[in-house]
Amino acid sequence: MSAPSLSITRRIRRTPFTDRVEANGVKAYTVYNHMQLPTVFESVEADYRHLKDHVQVWDVSCERQVELRGPDAGKLIQMLTPRDLGNMVVGQCLYTPMVDETGGMLNDPVTLKLAEDKYWVSIADSDLLFWIKGLAYGLHYEVDVDEPDVSPLAIQGPKADELAARVFGDAVRDIRFFRYKVLPFEGRDLVVARSGYSKQGGFEIYVDGTDLGEPLWDALFAAGEDLQVRAGCPNGIERIEAGLLSYGSDMTRENTPHECGLGRFCQTQEAIGCVGRNALLRVAVEGPTRQVRSLAIDGDPLPGCSGIWFVYANGKRCGRVTSCAWSPDFETNVALGMIRMTHWDDGTRVEVETPDGMRTATIRENTFI
Amino acid sequence: MSAPSLSITRRIRRTPFTDRVEANGVKAYTVYNHMQLPTVFESVEADYRHLKDHVQVWDVSCERQVELRGPDAGKLIQMLTPRDLGNMVVGQCLYTPMVDETGGMLNDPVTLKLAEDKYWVSIADSDLLFWIKGLAYGLHYEVDVDEPDVSPLAIQGPKADELAARVFGDAVRDIRFFRYKVLPFEGRDLVVARSGYSKQGGFEIYVDGTDLGEPLWDALFAAGEDLQVRAGCPNGIERIEAGLLSYGSDMTRENTPHECGLGRFCQTQEAIGCVGRNALLRVAVEGPTRQVRSLAIDGDPLPGCSGIWFVYANGKRCGRVTSCAWSPDFETNVALGMIRMTHWDDGTRVEVETPDGMRTATIRENTFI
Numbered sequence: 142m143s144a145p146s147l148s149i150t151r152r153i154r155r156t157p158f159t160d161r162v163e164a165n166g167v168k169a170y171t172v173y174n175h176m177q178l179p180t181v182f183e184s185v186e187a188d189y190r191h192l193k194d195h196v197q198v199w200d201v202s203c204e205r206q207v208e209l210r211g212p213d214a215g216k217l218i219q220m221l222t223p224r225d226l227g228n229m230v231v232g233q234c235l236y237t238p239m240v241d242e243t244g245g246m247l248n249d250p251v252t253l254k255l256a257e258d259k260y261w262v263s264i265a266d267s268d269l270l271f272w273i274k275g276l277a278y279g280l281h282y283e284v285d286v287d288e289p290d291v292s293p294l295a296i297q298g299p300k301a302d303e304l305a306a307r308v309f310g311d312a313v314r315d316i317r318f319f320r321y322k323v324l325p326f327e328g329r330d331l332v333v334a335r336s337g338y339s340k341q342g343g344f345e346i347y348v349d350g351t352d353l354g355e356p357l358w359d360a361l362f363a364a365g366e367d368l369q370v371r372a373g374c375p376n377g378i379e380r381i382e383a384g385l386l387s388y389g390s391d392m393t394r395e396n397t398p399h400e401c402g403l404g405r406f407c408q409t410q411e412a413i414g415c416v417g418r419n420a421l422l423r424v425a426v427e428g429p430t431r432q433v434r435s436l437a438i439d440g441d442p443l444p445g446c447s448g449i450w451f452v453y454a455n456g457k458r459c460g461r462v463t464s465c466a467w468s469p470d471f472e473t474n475v476a477l478g479m480i481r482m483t484h485w486d487d488g489t490r491v492e493v494e495t496p497d498g499m500r501t502a503t504i505r506e507n508t509f510i
Numbered sequence: 511m512s513a514p515s516l517s518i519t520r521r522i523r524r525t526p527f528t529d530r531v532e533a534n535g536v537k538a539y540t541v542y543n544h545m546q547l548p549t550v551f552e553s554v555e556a557d558y559r560h561l562k563d564h565v566q567v568w569d570v571s572c573e574r575q576v577e578l579r580g581p582d583a584g585k586l587i588q589m590l591t592p593r594d595l596g597n598m599v600v601g602q603c604l605y606t607p608m609v610d611e612t613g614g615m616l617n618d619p620v621t622l623k624l625a626e627d628k629y630w631v632s633i634a635d636s637d638l639l640f641w642i643k644g645l646a647y648g649l650h651y652e653v654d655v656d657e658p659d660v661s662p663l664a665i666q667g668p669k670a671d672e673l674a675a676r677v678f679g680d681a682v683r684d685i686r687f688f689r690y691k692v693l694p695f696e697g698r699d700l701v702v703a704r705s706g707y708s709k710q711g712g713f714e715i716y717v718d719g720t721d722l723g724e725p726l727w728d729a730l731f732a733a734g735e736d737l738q739v740r741a742g743c744p745n746g747i748e749r750i751e752a753g754l755l756s757y758g759s760d761m762t763r764e765n766t767p768h769e770c771g772l773g774r775f776c777q778t779q780e781a782i783g784c785v786g787r788n789a790l791l792r793v794a795v796e797g798p799t800r801q802v803r804s805l806a807i808d809g810d811p812l813p814g815c816s817g818i819w820f821v822y823a824n825g826k827r828c829g830r831v832t833s834c835a836w837s838p839d840f841e842t843n844v845a846l847g848m849i850r851m852t853h854w855d856d857g858t859r860v861e862v863e864t865p866d867g868m869r870t871a872t873i874r875e876n877t878f879i
Contacts, residue, residue: 144515144516144517144518145515145516145518145536145537145538145539146513146514146515146516146537146538146539146550147513147514147515147516147538147539147540147541148513148538148539148540148549148550148746148814149513149514149540149814149816150540150746150756150759150814150815150816150833151758151759151760151815151816151817151818151832151833152540152635152756152757152758152759153540153541153816155816155817167514168514168515169514169515169516169517170514170515170516170517171516171517171518171519171521171522171541172516172522172540172541175635175636175758180517181515181517241643241647242643242647247640266521266544267544267637267640268636268637268640268641269640271616271636271637271638271640271641271644272637272640272641272643272644273644274610274611274641274644275640275641275642275643275644275645275646275647275648276644276645276647276648277644277648278610278611278644278645278648278785279644279645279646279647279648279649279650280648281648377517377519387519387521388521389520389521389544390519390520390521391520416647445517445518445519446519446520447518447519447520447522447524448520448524449520463520464519464520
């Protein structure tokens with residue numbers, strides 16, 4: 142079946158870069174935080190090859206920011222995540238699972254500390270703004286919570302350092318992983334972080350003001366012609382190879398961070414005050430009974446996973462696959478899924494119920510890349 | 511430009527009816543509450559004609575429910591809306607604008623009272639679950655807030671009473687507007703409400719359990735063959751003619767209920783305790799300075815409105831159009847927009863900056879249907 146069309150209304154928000162994305166021949170979108178997120182330019186396979194070999198510019202405006210500002214911003218940000226933020230410094234980005242009172246994942250954002258009383262939470266696909274506003278109101282915290290006009294633009298791929306340096310100067314080369322620097326562009330200060338939703342390396346530029354979007358896009362394309370810079374997007378193959386989870390697909394409110402392999406980001410045994418601490422303390426002691434794993438599914442290329450594919454061993458269910466793609470580099474179907482502890486060891490052989498019938502598969506302790 | 515494709519992953523959730531929707535030839539979707547919502551079957555124009563003449567079955571599972579249950583459910587539901595719920599009875603559905611502390615719209619759901627300590631909030635396109643959970647946690651209310659496995663299926667069109675009666679019995683004919691009855695289907699109790707996102711009349715059935723989805727769909731199609739029942743969806747033309755607002759398109763967190771023409775649902779001058787009361791009290795006294803209006807835009811059929819079209823009078827901006835469609839019945843472009851008080855009177859002539867150039871238009875006090 143061919144892919145259905147997406148009907149676009151104002152509710153499916155355009156971004157500061159949408160005109161450029163369209164001019165670069167976007168073929169498909171998904172919707173992410175009520176916003177258009179490109180998924181295909183040339184083809185998923187061609188985009189993948191190019192991402193691994195060259196450098197791409199990605200419109201990831203849909204990574205909306207929730208801004209916390211005010212005297213209680215620090216208290217509130219710690220309330221939101223089981224990760225201990227006590228030593229977080231200005232200039233740092235931290236991956237911060239956020240959970241509800243039962244320890245269920247609400248989002249897995251990156252938090253940026255901009256000042257002692259100012260944070261940005263760069264969110265995955267759920268209206269985390271509503272959760273944070275609700276908490277702040279209910280708890281009578283003295284803090285403003287809002288969505289600023291900030292739209293991230295990512296530079297990803299092995300030539301990302303070179304391209305970023307040509308536009309922002311050599312200072313970008315010294316930015317450490319998950320740190321940011323504030324660098325000037327057209328006389329304005331922009332947060333430039335070494336981060337991004339791929340394993341190919343690169344930066345995310347927090348474009349602070351819609352009016353800067355097209356000038357920055359154009360500057361990157363002008364500077365990168367000989368680097369073969371192209372418009373790209375988070376790649377459905379590469380992110381599965383890299384084990385980068387997608388909130389809503391590979392994890393939902395049903396899952397604890399520990400199930401998502403994010404236990405190392407939960408310092409609930411320290412005396413931090415956060416929502417869900419009691420629930421997660423229990424999980425931390427007992428350990429999860431299922432956890433995210435990579436899988437290699439045998440046989441011909443499978444279609445993408447639009448729902449849940451159950452996983453079996455000896456005829457009994459032992460998990461579910463939630464993302465899948467054919468990998469040209471590994472010449473197998475790469476997948477992510479939630480697997481029960483009885484079958485999550487490296488090398489375990491299982492069967493996956495795909496739209497193409499039962500397929501044998503192998504559980505992997507590690508990601509592909 | 512042809513419509514782009516929609517890439518579907520698990521994050522864009524299927525519904526209990528998606529298999530049937532696909533079998534009925536859905537051509538396009540939008541994404542609503544992280545879920546697939548059909549937008550076109552035959553064509554928007556053909557679907558419109560059929561909706562006004564016959565009866566359609568709509569997969570509106572994306573109207574997710576937020577369930578409030580527990581001793582403080584009643585206190586919490588009143589905290590959420592400026593509408594006075596003091597006299598609300600079990601069996602009633604109420605349109606309930608919900609706002610943040612500044613009076614900005616967070617959602618415009620329909621609230622159903624199922625018991626003194628149990629409510630469903632049937633939501634528009636934002637994660638209202640997060641707001642309600644955050645408030646309940648912060649306020650230490652004794653209430654469980656969750657998303658149950660409930661997926662509304664709508665029956666809409668002039669023959670809706672006849673079709674619903676054939677499946678649920680003649681009791682449905684006596685259901686008053688915005689009331690519901692609990693009626694049996696295959697031995698299970700379902701909430702059947704006289705409501706829906708059209709002006710053609712009909713019902714919304716709150717399908718409580720995914721397993722009931724296909725049996726109910728099939729029962730409606732089997733019973734309605736001679737009524738020419740068809741798969742349909744909220745129609746982009748009819749809903750604009752009817753002045754039915756779309757959250758995210760025609761109103762956002764920027765707008766107060768008063769700006770959205772929902773002032774009559776705000777009893778902030780009564781002694782109700784709700785979030786945003788202070789902000790809305792001020793608006794109630796001073797009145798809004800802009801408000802939603804219907805417009806007729808002259809000339810040939812325009813494309814749909816994917817962003818904002820500014821409205822001018824004498825060369826000065828006086829509003830914005832946020833939804834537009836060509837109406838076969840009114841033989842004009844019907845539109846909705848937010849218009850400043852200086853130009854919102856019935857019959858005012860304005861100009862709209864469309865992708866097709868400047869067009870003259872007329873402001874209407876009333877909706878088209």
